[in-house]
Amino acid sequence: MDWDKLRIFHAVADAGSLTHAGDLLHLSQSAVSRQVRALEESLDTTLFHRHARGLILTEQGELLFDATRAMMKRLNTATARIRDSEDEVFGELRVTTTIGFGTLWLAPRLAKLYEKYPDLKIDLMLEERVLDLPMREADVAIRMKEPSQADLIRKRLMSVHIALFASPAYLAQRGIPKTVEDLADHRLICQNVNSAQVSAASYLVQELMANDIQSMLHVNNYFGVLQGVIHNLGIGILPDYLTFDFPNLVRVLPEVESVEVPVYLAYPEELRHSQRIAAFRDFVQEEIFSYRKNLKEHKIT
Template sequence: MDWDDAKFFLAVAREGQMLGAAKRLGTSQARLSRRVSALEEAVGARLLERTTRGSELTEDGRIIFEAAERMEAEMLESLARLQGRRGEVRGTIRIGAPDGFGAAFLAPRLHRLTHIYPDLRVELVPMPHAFSLSRREADIAVMVGRPDRGRLRVQRLADYTLRCYASAGYLARCGTPATPADLEGHDLVGYVEDMIPTSELAYAGEILPGWRSRIEVSTAVGQLAAVRSGAGIGIVHDFMAAGSDLVPVLPGHIVTRTYWMAWHENLRVAQRVRIAAEFIEAQVREARTLFRP
């Protein structure tokens, strides 16, 4: 497998369309199509089905996609280790992120980055209601919903899902709701209503219009702790609930949101920013089944 052709194929598979992949790679759709066709010819199989909605992986395409991702991961790790040993990546990188993503997902993985780059110092800060990449309040920001202001480089990280959860103890004590309307008879856990930082997080009404929380907590991590304690039923990120003792409630009622990553375009050539952004993307990609189980 030609690695150059594989890179083009990976971009199309991840973007789901030729145009988006071409923009991301800074090349033409014609050249991109030629490289993917060359890979298909080399492996002797059709890897993508081109439709009016975009490009979808075939069964053979999924096999090659997984192989190409392994090649990419090994190459990036090898390059990272070489650069790290030469001390080429140094300084401080500040990452701003929502508390759920930052504290529950990214924080336990940051040691992987500093292990490869011992001269890199990482700061992880909670994402406030308002922030400014141009004023360097963060070098990289992970956010819910695509930003539409500023001179930013923006990358889609992952869709993620949330649903209602409760502790086994709470359900044994108060019963299990069968429909969203049944939630009205239960203790509910949610955000502090007038402190929700973005409309993207006002998702409780998608499960139950008029949702009223008995316990309001201004952070996702705090809501998780309250629900695990048996305080009531709350809407929890699936990746945060994974591996816990929480029980899904109304499992067919799911909320979907998207994480985006952004950094100021003036930093696009800063090596530490590029390395950190690639690291975050790789960690999310590796754990993609957690975000949408």
């Protein structure tokens, strides 16, 4: 299959117009149209429905567009890796982590990374599913457990615990629980025990629910749990890395917490010399060092 025709098809499908694609490719509309028709003839199929308002992909066109989109992404990634040098950090970096850690800890700190490396393009993929790094679903991961694959470089970043937090306003209105049994008189905000989350959090939720808690609010990620807490809806089960960035949160029943949850950074062995990976790794480590230092000083004062 002719690559030039595929490249032109991809541009047309992405732009939805022969004219717009031609402008991007610096080709005339007629030249773009000829290439698309030639591709359709070679495949013996129709790739676009042609309307006065533009072009709409057919079912066959959608299949081909999915393929060319994946090809373009891999080519862009490969190009950026080839251009990696000791002095420059640029190009796409695909980072995966959990919704909670990504939204509540990592994303708010990325401004510092962009200040240092303005040409870096980060694709932040937040989901509880563990993406396959060796199969290149992502370049680097921050995970709430040690990666199991043998062909990954991994570094332990820190440890967290899952604990109970509430807002001052909620506690002023409903009172501060003195024992775990007192939680029966409060609303508990947490993830459902069957939702995707670290096992330590799920076990803690199950233990607390054994106390005949009548009012519950289930949210499928920690960002939502936090929103419920800061809006005075109840006592939330949240990771303790929030304590510095959200100093108004009050730790409830400090003796109640999950077992230690390790946080690891991991990336494929083949990316050992990637400058983008090195830049991101060093940035995360520096931020964690600063976080620990500030948290320690906060506790002392």
